[in-house]
Amino acid sequence: MKEPVVMLQEMLDSLLDGKKYSTLRDILVTLNGADIAALFQELPEGRLPLLFRLLPKELAAETFVEMEPEEQELLIRGFSDSELKEVIDELYLDDAVDIVEEMPANVVKRILENADPDTRKKINEILKYPEDSAGSMMTIEYVRLRRQFTVEEAIKHIRRTGIDKETVYTCYVTDDAHTLLGVVSVRSLLTSDEDTPIEDIMETNVIYVHTLEDKENVANLFQKYDFIALPVVDDEQRLVGIVTVDDAIDVLQEEFTEDIEKMAAIMPSDKPYIKTSVFALWKARIPWLLLLMISATFTGTIITSFENALASQVVLAAFIPMLMDTGGNCGSQSSVTVIRGLSLGEIEFSDLLSVQWKEIRVAFLCGLTLAAANFAKLMWINHLPINLALVVCSTLLITVVCAKIVGCTLPILSMKIGFDPAVMSSPFITTIVDAISLFLYFKIATAMLPI
Amino acid sequence: MKEPVVMLQEMLDSLLDGKKYSTLRDILVTLNGADIAALFQELPEGRLPLLFRLLPKELAAETFVEMEPEEQELLIRGFSDSELKEVIDELYLDDAVDIVEEMPANVVKRILENADPDTRKKINEILKYPEDSAGSMMTIEYVRLRRQFTVEEAIKHIRRTGIDKETVYTCYVTDDAHTLLGVVSVRSLLTSDEDTPIEDIMETNVIYVHTLEDKENVANLFQKYDFIALPVVDDEQRLVGIVTVDDAIDVLQEEFTEDIEKMAAIMPSDKPYIKTSVFALWKARIPWLLLLMISATFTGTIITSFENALASQVVLAAFIPMLMDTGGNCGSQSSVTVIRGLSLGEIEFSDLLSVQWKEIRVAFLCGLTLAAANFAKLMWINHLPINLALVVCSTLLITVVCAKIVGCTLPILSMKIGFDPAVMSSPFITTIVDAISLFLYFKIATAMLPI
Numbered sequence: 052m053k054e055p056v057v058m059l060q061e062m063l064d065s066l067l068d069g070k071k072y073s074t075l076r077d078i079l080v081t082l083n084g085a086d087i088a089a090l091f092q093e094l095p096e097g098r099l100p101l102l103f104r105l106l107p108k109e110l111a112a113e114t115f116v117e118m119e120p121e122e123q124e125l126l127i128r129g130f131s132d133s134e135l136k137e138v139i140d141e142l143y144l145d146d147a148v149d150i151v152e153e154m155p156a157n158v159v160k161r162i163l164e165n166a167d168p169d170t171r172k173k174i175n176e177i178l179k180y181p182e183d184s185a186g187s188m189m190t191i192e193y194v195r196l197r198r199q200f201t202v203e204e205a206i207k208h209i210r211r212t213g214i215d216k217e218t219v220y221t222c223y224v225t226d227d228a229h230t231l232l233g234v235v236s237v238r239s240l241l242t243s244d245e246d247t248p249i250e251d252i253m254e255t256n257v258i259y260v261h262t263l264e265d266k267e268n269v270a271n272l273f274q275k276y277d278f279i280a281l282p283v284v285d286d287e288q289r290l291v292g293i294v295t296v297d298d299a300i301d302v303l304q305e306e307f308t309e310d311i312e313k314m315a316a317i318m319p320s321d322k323p324y325i326k327t328s329v330f331a332l333w334k335a336r337i338p339w340l341l342l343l344m345i346s347a348t349f350t351g352t353i354i355t356s357f358e359n360a361l362a363s364q365v366v367l368a369a370f371i372p373m374l375m376d377t378g379g380n381c382g383s384q385s386s387v388t389v390i391r392g393l394s395l396g397e398i399e400f401s402d403l404l405s406v407q408w409k410e411i412r413v414a415f416l417c418g419l420t421l422a423a424a425n426f427a428k429l430m431w432i433n434h435l436p437i438n439l440a441l442v443v444c445s446t447l448l449i450t451v452v453c454a455k456i457v458g459c460t461l462p463i464l465s466m467k468i469g470f471d472p473a474v475m476s477s478p479f480i481t482t483i484v485d486a487i488s489l490f491l492y493f494k495i496a497t498a499m500l501p502i
Numbered sequence: 503m504k505e506p507v508v509m510l511q512e513m514l515d516s517l518l519d520g521k522k523y524s525t526l527r528d529i530l531v532t533l534n535g536a537d538i539a540a541l542f543q544e545l546p547e548g549r550l551p552l553l554f555r556l557l558p559k560e561l562a563a564e565t566f567v568e569m570e571p572e573e574q575e576l577l578i579r580g581f582s583d584s585e586l587k588e589v590i591d592e593l594y595l596d597d598a599v600d601i602v603e604e605m606p607a608n609v610v611k612r613i614l615e616n617a618d619p620d621t622r623k624k625i626n627e628i629l630k631y632p633e634d635s636a637g638s639m640m641t642i643e644y645v646r647l648r649r650q651f652t653v654e655e656a657i658k659h660i661r662r663t664g665i666d667k668e669t670v671y672t673c674y675v676t677d678d679a680h681t682l683l684g685v686v687s688v689r690s691l692l693t694s695d696e697d698t699p700i701e702d703i704m705e706t707n708v709i710y711v712h713t714l715e716d717k718e719n720v721a722n723l724f725q726k727y728d729f730i731a732l733p734v735v736d737d738e739q740r741l742v743g744i745v746t747v748d749d750a751i752d753v754l755q756e757e758f759t760e761d762i763e764k765m766a767a768i769m770p771s772d773k774p775y776i777k778t779s780v781f782a783l784w785k786a787r788i789p790w791l792l793l794l795m796i797s798a799t800f801t802g803t804i805i806t807s808f809e810n811a812l813a814s815q816v817v818l819a820a821f822i823p824m825l826m827d828t829g830g831n832c833g834s835q836s837s838v839t840v841i842r843g844l845s846l847g848e849i850e851f852s853d854l855l856s857v858q859w860k861e862i863r864v865a866f867l868c869g870l871t872l873a874a875a876n877f878a879k880l881m882w883i884n885h886l887p888i889n890l891a892l893v894v895c896s897t898l899l900i901t902v903v904c905a906k907i908v909g910c911t912l913p914i915l916s917m918k919i920g921f922d923p924a925v926m927s928s929p930f931i932t933t934i935v936d937a938i939s940l941f942l943y944f945k946i947a948t949a950m951l952p953i
Contacts, residue, residue, distance in 0.1 A: 081707050085726055209692050220671050220688070237671070237688060241660050256532050274755060275536050277748035279730055296747050297728035303751065304725060307758045308842055314762075315838035316831055324843040325853070329860055333867040336835050343831055344872055348879070350823040362816045369805040371822055372936055373798040379830065380767055380794055380929050384787050387766035391759050392775040402776070409780060416784040421795055428799070478831050485823055 060093055067098060076105045084113025091118060100129045112141035119326075120153040127158055136165040144170070145190035145298065148177045177292075185269045186262035188302065189283045189292030194222040196249055198232060203245040205235070218295055221280045224253050231257060231282055231290040259284050262291060267306050271396070273299035310394065313473035314387065316343065339478065346482045350489060357493035360502045367496055370443045371489070377421065378450040378488045379481040385410055385458030386480050390472045393462060400467045403460070410459040411452065418451035442496045450488040457484055511544055518549060527556045535564025542569060551580045563592035570777075571604035578609055587616040595621070596641035596749065599628045628743075636720045637713035639753065640734045640743030645673040647700055649683060654696040656686070669746055672731045675704050682708060682733055682741040710735050713742060718757045722847070724750035761845065764924035765838065767794065790929065797933045801940060808944035811953045818947055821894045822940070828872065829901040829939045830932040836861055836909030837931050841923045844913060851918045854911070861910040862903065869902035893947045901939040908935055 066075050079087060079102070087106070091099055091114070103126055106114060115123060115138055127135060139147055139162055147166075151159050151174055163171050173191055180186030194212065196205050205222065222240075224233040233253030243252050259282040260269050272281060279296045309319040316339035320327060327335075354361065354371075361367055389406060392398035398406060422444040429440040458480050462472035496502065517526050530538060530553070538557070542550055542565070554577055557565060566574060566589055578586060590598055590613055598617075602610050602625055614622050624642060631637030645663065647656050656673065673691075675684040684704030694703050710733045711720050723732060730747045760770040767790035771778060778786075805812065805822075812818055840857060843849035849857060873895040880891040909931050913923035947953065 083707070083709065083727060085728075206692065237692075241657065241688075256534070258534065274748075274751045276534060277536075279747065296730065296751075297725075300725045300747075300751060300754070303754060304846070307754075308846070311762070311765075311838055311842050315834045317835050317839065323846070323848045324839055324857075325848055329863045329867065332860070332864045333871075336832075336864070337868055337871055340828065340831055340835075340868060340872060341875060344824060344828050344876065345879075347824040347827040348876075350827075351820040354820040354823070355817065358816050358820075361819055362813070365809050365813045365816070366806065368812055368819045368822070369802040369809075371819070372801040372805070372826060372940070373795060375823060375826060376798040376801070376929075376932065376936065377791065377795050379932070380791055381787075383766045383929070384768050384791075387762055388768065388775055391762055395755070395759070395774070397774045397776055406775075409783070412780045413783045413787070416780065417788055417791060420784075420788055421791060424792060425795065425799075428796075478827075478834070481827065481830070485827065489823070 059090060063090075063094065063098070063102070067101065072105060075102070076107075079106055080110060084110060085117045087114040088117035088119075091122060096122070096125055100126060104134075108137065108141055112138060112146075116142065116146045116150070120150075123150060124154060124158055127154070127162070132161075132165050135162065136167070139166045140170060143190055143192055144173055144177065145188065145295075148174055148187070151178065180262060183266050184262060185260045185264040185266060185283050185294055186292070188266055188269065188294050188298050189262075190295065191292045193218065193280070193282075193290075193293045195290075196222050196224045196235060198224050198226075198248070198250040198253070200249045201245065202240050202243050202247050202249065202252070205240055205249055206245075209237070209240075218280050218293070221278075221293075223282055223290055223293070224249060225290050228287075229289040229291075231259065231284055231288060233257060234282070257282065260294070261285070266302050269294055270299040270302040270306065274303070310390070310473045313471060314390065314476040316340070316476060316478040343478050343482060347485070350482065350485045353486060353489045353493070357497070360493055360497050363502045364439075364496065364500055366439070367442075367492070371492075373425075374443075374446060374450055374488050374492060375481075375485050377447065378454045378484040381414070381417065381451045381454035382458035382480040382484045385455045386462055386476060389459045389462045390476070393466055393472050398463070400463060403463050406459050406463065407456060410455045414452040414455035415448075417455070418448040421451060422448045438499050442492070442499050446488065446492040446495055449491055450484065453487050454480070454484045457487075510541060514541075514545065514549075514553070518552065523556060526553070527558075530557055531561060535561060536568045538565045539568035539570075542573060547573070547576055551577060555585075559588065559592055563589060563597075567593060567597045567601070571601075574601060575605060575609055578605070578613070583612075583616050586613065587618070590617045591621060594641055594643055595624055595628065596639065596746075599625055599638070602629065631713060634717050635713060636711045636715040636717060636734050636745055637743070639717055639720065639745050639749050640713075641746065642743045644669065644731070644733075644741075644744045646741075647673050647675045647686060649675050649677070649699070649701040649704070651700045652696065653691050653694050653698045653700065653703070656691055656700055657696075660688070660691075669731050669744070672729075672744075674733055674741055674744070675700060676741050679738075680740040680742075682710065682735055682739060684708060685733070708733065711745070712736070717753050720745055721750040721753040721757065725754070761841070761924045764922060765841065765927040767791070767927060767929040794929050794933060798936070801933065801936045804937060804940045804944070808948070811944055811948050814953045815890075815947065815951055817890070818893075818943070821897075822943075824876075825894075825897060825901055825939050825943060826932075826936050828898060829905045829935040832865070832868065832902045832905035833909035833931040833935045836906045837913055837927065840910045840913045841927070844917055844923050849914070851914060854914050857910050857914065858907060861906045865903040865906035866899075868906070869899040872902060873899045889950050893943070893950050897939065897943040897946055900942055901935065904938050905931070905935045908938075 063075065091102070099122060103111060130138070147170070151162060154162065163174065166174065177187065177189070194209055196208065200208065220237045222235045222237065223231060224235060225231055233255045234257050235249055235253045239252050258276060260272065262283055262285055269281065273296055281294045282290055283292045283294060285291050305321065312319045318335040318338060320331065320335050389398060425447055426440055426444045429435045429443060430437065461475040461480055465475040466472045514526065542553070550573060554562060598621070602613060605613065614625065617625065628638065628640070645660055647659065651659065671688045673686045673688065674682060675686060676682055684706045685708050686700055686704045690703050709727060711723065713734055713736055720732065724747055732745045733741055734743045734745060736742050756772070763770045769786040769789060771782065771786050840849060876898055877891055877895045880886045880894060881888065912931055916925065917923045
């Protein structure tokens with residue numbers, strides 16, 4: 052959608068030049084924070100401080116959160132201390148923490164110095180949690196109710212304190228020590244009689260996570276239970292914060308990207324491609340490339356050891372690419388399917404034998420189909436001698452079966468020993484399958500041909 | 503977590519045998535619908551109807567929705583007509599539609615016959631929408647407000663009608679013709695004065711989707727804007743339903759699985775692996791395998807045309823696997839990164855040249871690193887003659903560069919011409935890169951070696 056954006060940019064440009072600030076403000080308030088941030092990305096950096104200051108407080112905070120770290124840093128450097136304080140205080144805590152994590156040290160120092168002491172203390176507490184934990188994703192803005200409140204008192208409490216809460220829709224009932232006793236949805240509040248005590252309508256079987264729970268597990272819980280928020284507790288079952296569904300969706304997307312990168316033998320990075328430097332991309336890709344290249348030379352050794360066979364029947368070399376490619380594709384199909392199944396929790400270690408049994412049968416069906424098609428082509432199009440065609444096609448069949456067995460087994464085994472199954476990806480499996488396949492190829496050829 | 507499940511199963515088994523129905527009910531009501539459904543999956547089918555009937559109505563509906571289609575069908579066949587009606591009427595509409603879509607025709611007929619006429623009509627309306635559209639994901643249970651309501655009247659309206667609504671937290675303001683005028687969050691209602699008219703606090707810049715919008719775009723909107731619900735309108739801007747965030751998360755997971763399958767050259771399927779028959783897996787995998795095998799034989803033709811060169815320097819064959827594997831891995835790294843960037847909207851067609859420029863530079867860095875490492879190995883470990891080592895390493899460098907250019911370009915081009923970039927996946931790219939790489943290998947070898 053480049054055209055309308057260009058139109059908007061030119062419009063904003065002329066209004067800025069003409070100093071039509073109230074018109075600009077009227078335009079901007081019709082937009083959503085995410086959209087304003089996207090628009091700001093297309094504008095020259097010099098314009099941003101002026102435009103940003105036109106935004107009303109709440110919209111300014113919404114927009115700031117959606118901006119890219121480089122632009123956030125630019126704005127912060129231009130803010131006066133009181134402007135900085137105003138923006139930071141308006142942010143939800145988990146958003147403030149996300150921003151602080153992206154800023155260089157001197158900017159962080161300035162942010163913390165200018166936040167009010169309470170906010171500063173809370174930011175520091177959340178920063179202590181490990182990067183991939185529930186604690187690092189959570190926010191502390193939630194509604195706390197006492198069990199003896201009535202529904203009417205609860206609603207009044209929400210009205211009084213509700214404005215800054217990131218989600219009021221699930222309220223948490225705690226005692227004085229902040230121990231989590233139950234949850235009450237606003238839906239229950241609105242559909243119950245006003246003088247019902249909270250403890251009568253609260254749900255006591257609460258599904259919660261611990262502060263150190265891995266964030267991918269947290270995100271999967273959202274998918275399983277259809278929640279919009281999940282409470283986070285510490286070792287003493289005390290409520291310390293909540294995770295909201297929007298953060299869970301972001302985590303799911305990050306995890307997808309990470310899994311895909313691992314399957315392609317790239318060290319995962321968390322920056323979008325456009326922002327990643329050439330050097331960073333090289334660093335992420337070269338380790339596996341080197342490792343896999345070294346292991347592929349092992350495959351070359353197999354060929355060297357059969358050099359005499361190859362010299363006497365050079366035509367054998369022509370089928371090596373087809374065998375290796377087919378083995379690689381078959382192995383990928385199995386490994387990718389199994390890795391995805393493991394990730395979604397549909398396959399577990401105990402399913403290993405049934406997965407292998409299924410893959411063997413699929414492999415035979417695929418292998419026989421491919422071998423038959425290939426045999427027909429070799430005999431009637433290429434006019435090969437029948438024993439040569441048999442060598443190629445029987446190797447093809449065995450390759451397909453080996454590929455699928457290796458492809459489905461390695462990810463499950465690697466999960467069992469604690470490695471990420473996505474790392475046991477196509478490149479690794481392809482290397483192993485190639486070695487087996489070439490070894491058998493030359494063995495069968497030596498047995499069936501005059502070599 | 504097999505052990506506790508086994509314990510629970512045995513416990514449920516003995517209680518059932520001892521006919522301790524009220525104890526069983528007490529246990530089941532402490533659980534969540536998703537958990538009960540997971541438990542039911544582990545129990546013998548014969549037990550399900552009895553256990554299911556112990557559940558209170560709302561929990562029964564929650565559980566039913568989370569069960570697998572085979573078990574749902576089993577229960578439905580066992581239900582009396584009035585039991586069936588009770589379950590169907592208790593379901594949210596989008597869940598009822600999901601279930602109807604999975605059932606065989608005679609079961610669907612029975613469900614529709616026994617639903618009340620209003621439910622039946624609504625189910626039929628939603629079934630008309632194309633499978634991948636917003637219309638097929640939506641539910642019609644939402645809160646509708648009139649603009650002249652006060653906050654107090656709105657809350658009373660929610661109380662009165664709110665119980666069956668899947669989400670009360672975003673209310674939609676429409677006129678008599680159901681034209682969507684604005685949205686009001688329950689949060690605004692709870693934090694505004696009771697006699698404020700709704701039209702004063704409603705948000706008129708509504709972000710919505712059309713009934714025929716692709717469901718993947720709908721899900722991405724949830725990630726972009728952090729919504730919990732999104733209104734769906736028809737051609738006349740009339741509100742016809744809403745999509746909720748839990749359905750958006752499910753769509754994201756499905757789309758990701760589909761993308762991964764495409765990248766591994768599998769025809770996408772929507773059943774979990776465990777439930778897919780051997781024959782169905784074969785059907786999903788064999789088309790691409792056949793196609794890719796045929797195109798790999800083209801690569802073999804290149805080798806055949808250089809048979810004389812190969813016969814005179816058989817050692818050349820030993821490096822073919824390493825060249826092909828490295829080319830394949832490099833191509834995958836680029837294509838997977840670009841496909842993911844396209845999917846997240848971080849890369850567009852207009853970025854083609856800058857992506858290519860970045861990939862060329864990364865390719866040179868990777869290629870030089872790999873060629874240098876390989877050269878060192880070939881000279882000082884394998885003791886190859888220097889001109890042979892140069893042939894292999896220069897081919898390696900060119901292969902890496904070609905692989906990354908092809909790998910980043912094909913997905914972007916395929917998106918431009920309307921194909922799914924994920925289909926332009928590693929297997930396709932590998933085949934093309936192999937052909938280029940082997941052709942150049944033999945050309946360089948013929949030029950630099952005595953052949």
